[in-house]
Amino acid sequence: MATVSTPPTDQAKTIFDELGYTVSGDGEEFRAERKWRVVRVSAVTGSDETPDDGDLRCFVTWNEYASELRNRLRRTDPEYEWAIIGVREGGDYEVLRAPPSAAPAV
Structure with a gap:
């Protein structure tokens, strides 16, 4: 089981790097850039x-916190577009996306 108090920072950076993003920043929050x-x-x-x-x-x-986090984000309904990556201890991961926006496209 993953350590509860330690966020998967290294795994997050590795995932985005492998997806072709340029990763910048240190710590538990960073920027991932690709194209626009x-x-x-x-x-x-x-x-x-x-x-x-x-x-x-x-x-x-x-991974064990991903569903709980998705439920919390759905309840708070933030203004930004979001996704969640649930990381398993072996390194595999699953992507959970935000529900489609009810707002009309502009």
Whole structure:
């Protein structure tokens, strides 16, 4: 089982690097850039708070916290587009996306 108090920071950076993003920044929050897209990535545990602002955000957490985090984000309904990556101890991961926006496309 993953260590509860340690967010999967190294795993988050590795995932985005392998997806072809340029990763910059140190710590549990960093930027991942590819072409025109800039994603703010936060490596979190089950107890971490989610930010209120941003455009594109991805939360990387241990797999056992991913569903709980998705439910919390759905309840708070932040203004930004978000996704969650649930990391398993062996390194595999699953992507959980935000539900489609109810707002009409502009």
